[in-house]
Amino acid sequence: MTPVSRREFVTVLAAAGGGLLLGYRVEGAQRAASPATAAAAGFTPNAFIRVPPEGRVTLIMPQAEMGQGVYTSLSMLLAEELEIAPEQIQLEHAPPDNTRYANQFFGEQMTGASSSVRAFYEPLRRAGATARTMLVAAAAASWKVDPASCRARKGVVTHTPTRRTLTYGALATRAAALPVPDKIALKASTDFTLIGTPVKRLDSPSKVNGTAKYGIDVRLPGMLIATVAASPVLGGKVADVDDQKAKAVPGVRQIVRLDDAVAVVADHMWAAKQGLAALAIRWDDGPSGKLSTADVVTGLAKASETSGVIARKDGDPERALAGAAKKVEAIYEAPFLAHAAMEPMNCTVHVRKDSCEVWTGSQVLSRAQAAAVEVTGFPLEKVVVHNHYLGGGFGRRLEVDYVSQAVRIAKQVDAPVKVVWTREEDVQHDVYRPYYYDRFAAGLDERGMPVAWTHRIVGPAIIARYLPGAFKDGKDIDAVDGAVQLLYDIPAIQVEHVRHEEPVLNTGFWRGVGVTHNNFVVESFVDELAAASAQDPVAFRRALLRKSPRALAVLDLAAREGRWGQPLSRGRGRGVSLLYSAWGSYLAQVADVEVTGSGDIRVHRIVCAVDCGQIVNPDIVRAQIESGIVYGISAALWGEVTLDNGRVEQSNFHNYRVLRMNEAPPIEVYLLRNGEAPGGIGEPGTAVTAAALNNAIYAATGKRLRKLPLQPGLAS
């Protein structure tokens, strides 16, 4: 998904007369420690740091940890300026609070859009530096010396001339009494001791011994377990339930009927699952009960014949196209995708007489709280929400449908209840990556160089639903992300979006949604143009990137390390792709792929060159790129959710196939280092992958695929 620039967001809200205090929210948070934390012993200079008189410093994590390493990288930002060592850190999930923990890109608490480091790079350093300045001031005051003669390091302030020392814990009470300084100095990047180094992940130890707690691991006294069947067709309702057999299953306590779902509440998940299987539910499917994937594609294809909202227009594309020596046209399709996070959706809720408590894993904790407020009608302060580690997010946990549903169930249960979806429920009731349909037309001159580029994207406007304040003049900045920034030097460019909503499935963010789709189609089509002008795909791109040195640098690096141009055995091919988008990172990838005689695709090697500006933790950047690529390969080779009679046909990992150990290629990541602003890193690896694979398949077979998943078919 696309971050909304702070300026853009402020403008949007101001225009709407929102009157919401935005500004630098984190700055505000530095001065607004909550009464609860202020009352606690120790030093709480802001919303992110708590220095107790004894023990480790607690850092409060505004962003959710879903594997992307934010608990480590955000801690590094705080610790760098606070001057504590990683081993001195204790972590805590932030509570829901849009005032203190907002992601400045969105004006609310949100972990998405590969934005955590970008959004918090400066605010957390400022928070750390503020605390350190106050601790040093406290030490200087107690020694009656100039603070400039003191130095902080690893949680200890030293008076350099006399070598006297005081620990942060010993200074906590005194520091807490000091005013928060107005001016603080941040370190120069040349003085960094943590930022830019491969600090070990702080969450690894608990994730190798089973002690890391995910939402699904919550246990409460008297807690019951529920599992649920929602209408298999979106918009459908429960017409009738025969629950006699389910009630007879030992361990089943209660059947909860909602208008669109039935839940079985039991002593344990086994009883709940058996109870669910024993239910006879008759559904009223509603208007979508006869729809199939073909109907969706027909709708998109029809919409693609109308013009859309112009997202970029350079020159006169229509005229340039008409005057071109050669015209190349193509239609691309990308299917619905499920997220299939390893931890199935779950949420634990205890609805009491006048209050509600929720335990879950969410990328948007304040939205989870708002969802519970809406269902219960309780005031915000009566709804307490606890976040946990997320067993995968990928955008799925940017939605709070599973929270709302759990609260609706819990309202009818006189105990805390943990609602756990089966994998089948998870796959069939996702908020899917939308189906996209793209039309391209490009013109080449006599030398084969492009003179016109037109790209029409047909798909929903997720932003209109999810961040309506950022949806202006019909423009969905996410739907066109990765397409609108086209770096290639082409004199006439038009990128437009035809908004087409498909009510047959809920659609939303999916690991780089806009860019992931757009990079596949754009970079595949660029390859088509190179082929149409009989040019090498890397040379063709290089010639169009003279004004984009950072893009050129990653392309050259990937080509070199990917052994571009060196011979491969029969049946194998190399493909390249280049990525730039609102994430601000530049990536180039070379994939080495084999298409077997039976049409199977074997990925032999992936090389990815990355320029993400200032790197906080190079090992986490590498891990994210590796991760994104594997996620991208799964989707490119097999990812596809299809519909029949309004029902999702896939249900579990046997028919929603994902990459396994024996199929995972070696991945080499090359990082460029520079002092540019940090770019996003959680999603780009996924986004850059499908086109590289597709272009490699073309190199291997001469067959151009224009639809995901990539199915080259039998070799001809």
Added chain:
Amino acid sequence: MVTLKINGKPHQIDVPSDMPVLWVLRDVLGMTGTKFGCGMALCGACTVQLDGQAIRSCVTPVSAATGKAITTIEAIGATAVGKKVQEAWIALDVPQCGYCQSGQIMSASALLSRNRRPTDADIDAAMSGNICRCGTYGRIRAAIKQAAQGASISEKAAKS
């Protein structure tokens, strides 16, 4: 009432004999380190060891586990191989979201217990039943090799 021997300790439990071990561990005994992922032995998140063999606890009924030794992620670090595996996992920072890693570690430990020097093909065979959606496969492979080296080094040290 059945008795299950889990991590060396007997547990008397009153559950149906067809109840999968996964739910006994998680919902009856509160041992939540073993994870639910698919319920059909497709993803390996629920992997535990039964007499040293990696098995999918989501499809293993209590009746098939009685009289055998169940080892879970909570106790695998008490074995020499399990400890090496956990150390290698931390050294290479394998986990991302971490949800599948209990199962990965149980499969990897079972592999290394019977095969001190696994080849890439051995690793593929032993680990392809464990899905990781964060795509940590490359690091898992490297960590298994590192643990194998560590295990053989300590073996040599013990012999000399």
